[in-house]
Amino acid sequence: MKKVSILVVAVLLGIITSCSEAASSDDEVRYFTMDGDKLQRPTDYRKWVYVGTPTTPNDMNNGKAAFPEFHNVYIDPTSYKHWKATGEWREGTILIKELVSVGTKAAVSGNGYFMGDFIGLEATIKSKKLFPNEPGNWSYFSFTNPGSKELKNTATAFNTNQCNSCHEGNAQDDFVFTQHYPVLRAAKGAGEGITPENTSSRPKTMIIGEWEPSAPTPENLDLEIPLEKEALFAYLKSGAYKEFKTQEKEKHPSTGPHTQVGLPVRVFMNDGIANSLASNRDEHPMGASIVKEMFNKNGELSGWAVMVKTQDGSDNGLGWFWYEVTSTEDSGALAAMGNGVNGCISCHQIGNRDMVRTSFPFQD
Ligand code: HEC
Ligand code: HEC
The missing domain is CATH 3.50.70.20 (Cytochrome P460)
Structure with missing residues (x-):
């Protein structure tokens, strides 16, 4: 009996010391x-x-x-x-x-x-x-x-x-x-x-330009916001997105790098994205759309950034259509346009909210 318990103690000690060694070894290395x-x-x-x-x-x-x-x-x-x-x-x-x-x-x-x-x-x-x-x-x-x-x-x-x-x-x-x-x-x-x-x-980002789309944009989707270059620009110019019920009341200094950190922005969300954010969904549904107005230092509108979900799955940002234009007159002044733009994704993937960065609900 005595022998057995000594053996048990010895084995236990062995386990304990080897465990603590494993746990502490890396921690101890400085x-x-x-x-x-x-x-x-x-x-x-x-x-x-x-x-x-x-x-x-x-x-x-x-x-x-x-x-x-x-x-x-x-x-x-x-x-x-x-x-x-x-x-x-x-x-x-x-x-x-x-x-x-x-x-x-x-x-x-x-x-x-x-x-x-x-x-x-x-x-x-x-x-x-x-x-x-x-x-x-x-x-x-x-x-x-x-x-x-x-x-x-x-x-x-x-x-x-x-x-x-x-x-x-x-x-x-x-x-x-x-x-x-x-x-x-x-x-x-x-x-x-x-x-x-x-x-x-090698990840795609190493092969494809940062501001180029890395996935095709599906065609003929019946969405609230048109995704074709000229139609989208005309839509933005018309201000139709101002009808979205969920919108920031006023422009406020940006915390992101669009235009320049600190210049004013104002975000508009359609029901698809607003409802999805309100119910804390991991992935937002197809058609979820956000328009961000960007202003220059004189407070004049200077362009738009847009995100539209073209499928339900996020697919690491390939399921989002990304668009940014830095002019209100020239539809060709594009920073980026298309699905899976890695330059946009690299920042927007932070936070686990399927690419959405703005705090929600909006603060007044
Ligand atoms: C305004 C934001 C900002 C502030 C404030 C800031 N950092 Fe950083 N830091 C960054 C960014 C962005 C990077 C990565 C890219 C780079 O190095 O520019 C970074 C990287 C680092 C790294 C490399 C490791 C890592 O965490 O990525 C060190 C070390 C570091 N910063 C030290 C400091 C120290 C010391 C201070 C305070 C004196 C400081 N930082 C303040 C933005 C900031
Ligand atoms: C360096 C980081 C960074 C990059 C690159 C970036 N964004 Fe953003 N974006 C942000 C942050 C941070 C916010 C929210 C805060 C703000 O704008 O004040 C934001 C907000 C937005 C919004 C409003 C909705 C939301 O997610 O909050 C849209 C739309 C947007 N970005 C589109 C784009 C597009 C399109 C691109 C690529 C052309 C892009 N962004 C690139 C950091 C980034």
């Missing part, structure tokens, strides 16, 4: 060091997994981009592995954003934006243990020393409203802007044994 509440400048990150390089050059932002440079983003290898296995960020995830100036704008290959020099370093870390009170347990740091050639050696976390809020509201996956990192999108929950870059499949 690629950074805290000095009290200060983060020491991370090192060796150029050996981590590189996930992408967004750029917001001054020339495309009225000469005053908030971060007018390249952002080379890296993630620590253990967190990448965990993301690939689970599609989630583990305790201790760290992402580095290394700032690189825009250098020359011409090369033998053509005109463009070419990287200049390393000018700054930022980091974000997810840790429940270290940042229990931060939204999502993410904290943000910068080692950049404007006007100096030296980076700081330690950094204190920014206040929540300086960094977290924008990430919380706009990033696709738990505060991280995976919509701008193809490496992370390809790896999300792909499976432990899978190496995404070794597979032959």
Whole structure:
């Protein structure tokens, strides 16, 4: 009897230790060091997994981009592995954003934006243990020393409203802007044994232009809004959508990038979409239609953005007809027109409401 119980205890202990090892091993691996509440400048990150390089050059932002440079983003290898296995960020995830100036704008290959020099370093870390009170347990740091050639050696976390809020509201996956990192999108929950870059499949976005349709628009649908180029423009000019019962009372500053963030917009919804949103449906029915008026800085109407469901299923945005025109006189001033426009989808897929971004019911 005694022997048996010792055996049981031993086995149990074995199970317990192996479980806790499995649970803690990844969590315990850290690629950074805290000095009290200060983060020491991370090192060796150029050996981590590189996930992408967004750029917001001054020339495309009225000469005053908030971060007018390249952002080379890296993630620590253990967190990448965990993301690939689970599609989630583990305790201790760290992402580095290394700032690189825009250098020359011409090369033998053509005109463009070419990287200049390393000018700054930022980091974000997810840790429940270290940042229990931060939204999502993410904290943000910068080692950049404007006007100096030296980076700081330690950094204190920014206040929540300086960094977290924008990430919380706009990033696709738990505060991280995976919509701008193809490496992370390809790896999300792909499976432990899978190496995404070794597979032959490539998403359509890599082949088809961002603002081109990636699916045919069904013809001869009997919808409230015509989908043919000239007929649609004439419909918008006529203002017929103003008959929709569900509409924002007034124009208000846009939070999206249509025209320019902050310029006025006003949204109109037909019954198909309004009823579907009101009943929290995952997918909106065929015929669901939204028209968004866009205004210039003088408050004059300057164009329209339109979304129309051409089938019941969302099909990752292929089931939506996307349209944006940036003139009220020229039907040819199109930003995009057709089903499955990936440039529109990449932003509109955030939020799990079958592509609809505006808050609903409308706030007065
Ligand atoms: C107005 C919105 C906004 C604010 C405010 C903001 N960020 Fe970001 N951040 C972004 C966007 C968009 C990206 C991804 C594309 C890019 O790098 O431009 C990003 C990416 C990052 C990344 C790379 C990892 C990731 O989460 O995608 C880090 C690190 C980062 N930001 C740090 C900071 C720090 C530090 C602050 C505060 C000083 C800050 N951010 C404030 C919009 C914002
Ligand atoms: C960079 C992100 C982004 C891109 C790209 C984008 N949108 Fe939007 N869009 C938004 C956001 C955010 C809102 C809601 C907030 C607002 O407009 O103030 C919105 C709102 C809309 C609305 C009103 C209904 C709704 O979903 O809230 C329409 C219609 C629309 N967009 C059409 C388009 C079309 C067509 C394209 C492509 C040509 C496009 N959008 C590209 C972010 C984006």
